[in-house]
Amino acid sequence: MRLTRYFLPVLKETPAEAQIVSHRLMLRAGMIRQSSAGIYSWLPMGYAVLRRIEEIVHQEQQRAGAIPVLMPTIQPADLWRQSGRYDAYGPEMLRIKDRHERDMLYGPTNEEMITEIFKAYCGSYRDVPKMLYHIQWKFRDEIRPRFGVMRGREFLMKDGYSFDVDHAAAIHSYNQMMAAYLRTFERMGLKAVPMKAESGPIGGDHAHEFLILAETGESGVFLDRTVVDLSLGGTAIDFDDRAQLQDIFDRWTAPYARTDDTHDEALFHSMVPEDRRVEARGIEVGHIFYFGTKYSEPLQALVTTPEGEKVPVHGGSYGIGVSRLVGALIEANHDDKGIIWPESVTPFAVGLVNLKQGDAAVDAACEDLYAKLAAAGLTVLYDDTDERAGAKFATMELIGLPWRLTVGPRGLKSGVVELACRRTGASEELSPDAAVAKLRAIYTGL
RNA sequence: CGGGGCGUAGCGCAGCCUGGUAGCGCGUCGGUUUUGGGUACCGAAGGCCGCGAGUUCGAAUCUCGCCGCCCCGACCA
Numbered sequence: 243m244r245l246t247r248y249f250l251p252v253l254k255e256t257p258a259e260a261q262i263v264s265h266r267l268m269l270r271a272g273m274i275r276q277s278s279a280g281i282y283s284w285l286p287m288g289y290a291v292l293r294r295i296e297e298i299v300h301q302e303q304q305r306a307g308a309i310p311v312l313m314p315t316i317q318p319a320d321l322w323r324q325s326g327r328y329d330a331y332g333p334e335m336l337r338i339k340d341r342h343e344r345d346m347l348y349g350p351t352n353e354e355m356i357t358e359i360f361k362a363y364c365g366s367y368r369d370v371p372k373m374l375y376h377i378q379w380k381f382r383d384e385i386r387p388r389f390g391v392m393r394g395r396e397f398l399m400k401d402g403y404s405f406d407v408d409h410a411a412a413i414h415s416y417n418q419m420m421a422a423y424l425r426t427f428e429r430m431g432l433k434a435v436p437m438k439a440e441s442g443p444i445g446g447d448h449a450h451e452f453l454i455l456a457e458t459g460e461s462g463v464f465l466d467r468t469v470v471d472l473s474l475g476g477t478a479i480d481f482d483d484r485a486q487l488q489d490i491f492d493r494w495t496a497p498y499a500r501t502d503d504t505h506d507e508a509l510f511h512s513m514v515p516e517d518r519r520v521e522a523r524g525i526e527v528g529h530i531f532y533f534g535t536k537y538s539e540p541l542q543a544l545v546t547t548p549e550g551e552k553v554p555v556h557g558g559s560y561g562i563g564v565s566r567l568v569g570a571l572i573e574a575n576h577d578d579k580g581i582i583w584p585e586s587v588t589p590f591a592v593g594l595v596n597l598k599q600g601d602a603a604v605d606a607a608c609e610d611l612y613a614k615l616a617a618a619g620l621t622v623l624y625d626d627t628d629e630r631a632g633a634k635f636a637t638m639e640l641i642g643l644p645w646r647l648t649v650g651p652r653g654l655k656s657g658v659v660e661l662a663c664r665r666t667g668a669s670e671e672l673s674p675d676a677a678v679a680k681l682r683a684i685y686t687g688l
Numbered sequence: 689c690g691g692g693g694c695g696u697a698g699c700g701c702a703g704c705c706u707g708g709u710a711g712c713g714c715g716u717c718g719g720u721u722u723u724g725g726g727u728a729c730c731g732a733a734g735g736c737c738g739c740g741a742g743u744u745c746g747a748a749u750c751u752c753g754c755c756g757c758c759c760c761g762a763c764c765a
Contacts, residue, residue, distance in 0.1 A: 254714060254726075255700045259758055279757070334764075351765090385689070385763060392765095399765060451765090460764090529765065563765040597724055632725035650724055660724090 243590070245625045249286050252637055262458045264572035265390030267581050271641045273568075280387025280395030287641060288568065290589035292398065295567050296377055298429050298586065299400050306422035306481050308373040308402050313355050315379055319345035321354045325540050334382045348381040353537050353559060356403045360555070361543040367407045370545060370555065371415055375402030377564060392525065392569035393460075400562040405555045407545055412532055412556035416448055417487035419530050419560045421479055423452055424494065426562065427527070428474055431584030432574060434527055435469055437499040448558075449531035451501060453524030456573040463524040464505050466497035466514045501526075525570045532558045572642075581642025582665050586688050590623040591615075592681055593643040595635070597650030599628040608649050611659070611674050615647075618682045639664065645684070647677055 251272040259276075260266040268274050273288025284292055300310065319337070322328035328335075328347075336348040349355070356374060364372065377400045387395050404415035420436065427434035432454050439451040453463055455470070472494060480486055498513045500506070501524065510519065537543070538554035545555050563570075575582045583589070592615060596608045608624065615622045623643060625634050631650075638646050648660040653671060661677045662669035672680070 251698090253699060257699070258694085258701090261759075276757090332763095380765080382764070386759095386761090388758085397765065401765090526765065561765055566765060595724095630723065630725080630727070632727085634726090635724085636726050648724080652724065 243621075243623050245623060245627050248623065250637075250641070251285065252640060260390065262389050262392070262573070263576055264392060264458075264569040267572050267576060267640070267642075268390055268569065271581060274391060280384060280393070282391060282394060282396075287589050291568050291571075291583070291587055292565060294587045294589070295430065295564055295571075296398075296400075299377065299426055299562055299564060302422050302426040302429070303375050303400070303402060305425070306373075306418045308375045308419075308422070310376060311356075311359075311374050312376045313349075313352050313359075313378060315349055315381070316346050317349045317352075317355055319347055321358060322347065325354045325357075325537055327354070334384065336381050336383050349378075350380055350382045351399075351559075351561075352376070352378070352401055353403065353557075354541065357537045357541045357543050357557070360403075360405050361538075361541060364405065364543075364545065364555075366546050367548055370405050370407050371411055372405045373402060373415060373418070374405075375400060375560070389458075389460075390569055391565045392573075394565065397563060398565040400560075400564055402560040404558040404560070405543075405545075406557075407547065407553070407555065409534070409556055412534075412558055413448065414484050414487065416530060416532050416558050417484075417491045418481050419558070420450070420494065421474075421481070421487055421490050423528050423530065423560075423562070424474055424490070425479070427452065427454070429586050430567070430571065431586060432527070432571065433470055435463075435465060435499050435524070436494050437463065437465070437501050437524075438495070438504050439501070439529065439531070440503050449529070450495070451526050452528035452530075453501065453526050454570055454574055455522050456525050456570065457523060458573050459523030459525045461524050461526065462502035462505070463500070463520075463522050464502070464510050465499035465520050465522075467518040467520050469494065469497040469499050470520070525566075525573060526563070527567050527570050528560075528562045530558070530560045532556070576642070579636070580640035583642045583644055585644050585685060588642070588644050589621075590643050591620040591685055592622055592645045592647055593638045593641075594622050594624040595631075595638060595646060595648045596624070596626055597631050597634070597648060599626060601651055603654055604649055604651055607654055607659070607674060611647065611649065611678065614674075614678045615681065618678055620681055620685060645681060647681075649674075 253270045256266050257269050260269050271287060272285050274282040274284055276282055319328055335350055338346050340346055379396055380399050381396050384395050387393055406412040406415055434452040434454050436450040436452050439449040498510055534556055535554040537557055543555050544552040546552050572581050594611060596604055598604045612622055612624050644664050646662045653659055657673055658671040659674050659677055660669050660671050
């Protein structure tokens, strides 16, 4: 993409309304534009990151055996009356009427709807286990939206739902999602720690929240340092292997890790030696829980067992805050100059900077690199504007592309370009072809 | 929803107390200059001063009402 043809409305100054760093940087980098309180348009740069995050979530969900669907944003109120949540949900739920005065709502979540779908088609133990998920916009009319996309009213969420014949099978589904989430967040370069959670308004008991540690986190967290160092690394996971998944579950949930909602100071001290105790702040980016028959009973989602008995299915629900992750990633990856995208979610693999637009040799070298990078399968943002070097560098640093390839007359005289790493600030001079090869190597396997 | 603050050019702000036909910086456009870290200078465009009512000869400024946004708190992916 050529910057002269792109839409990248960067801001030199920080808009007054933005308080936290991710919100400020998203506005300055031209990623989002506020429409009203807690509701945003996603501009090209922001949308690109959002789609990359979505793609990772899709891949890891399906790897774990979940099946993608797409349910509507607008739901009929009757469905929620059946589960009893129409009245229970409160003013957070946006209630609307259609032209026939029928009560509708903009869905804050989809348990009722997915249960209704399951019930319509699945009635036998042979139909389970099933794990369905979708990535869809939700609306919760928060009293006070804030922090940009981290706490918006409209937000993009992955929510998945498991259906199993009994408790033991449901726990396996739960463990599948636990492993899928660990993989998902690791791929994004995030340290997300599963923490024991309260069941919350949805009910149930087997529940964990995934939090990434960040100074601006909304929750206080208390944890054993050892859990932060756990990593799946290249572990091959067989999602049908109950023992392996149970082992992963055990390893990640054994160390003490809780938010201030569930924190138990005495237990914390008894379980964790002082030198391993960490008190920090965290941002919740995912939530998994087993809720048993909470929805299947009132909605009469039953399956027949091999013995011919009809039993309510055991359900679990698994959320990832996809749009929130954009903000959370920035909270975890930035410096005083701007954003630093991990390679796995960056909107462009590399920024190509032409230091002397209009100079025949430099233009030609840039065009050549632009074509070769594209041929190597890399996405490129080519700054072909006639801005000065300082302005171009500042913009590249602000928008956070992980690698910058700088081409100028000075280096070109000796046949080199500069490849700079956004995260470390390190740079090296090498031939254009070597730069392409190095970038290709960096991005291989992501 | 309780408490506080703010709505003036695309963005950041001054002007309001003490009414008199709207200003600064950045950005944008044109020109000169500069050319490896947000260059300097010259010129220009751009605003029913959030909306409505009132007071007044006259309202960005005073009064009342409404709307929107932000911050603290309770609530949440």
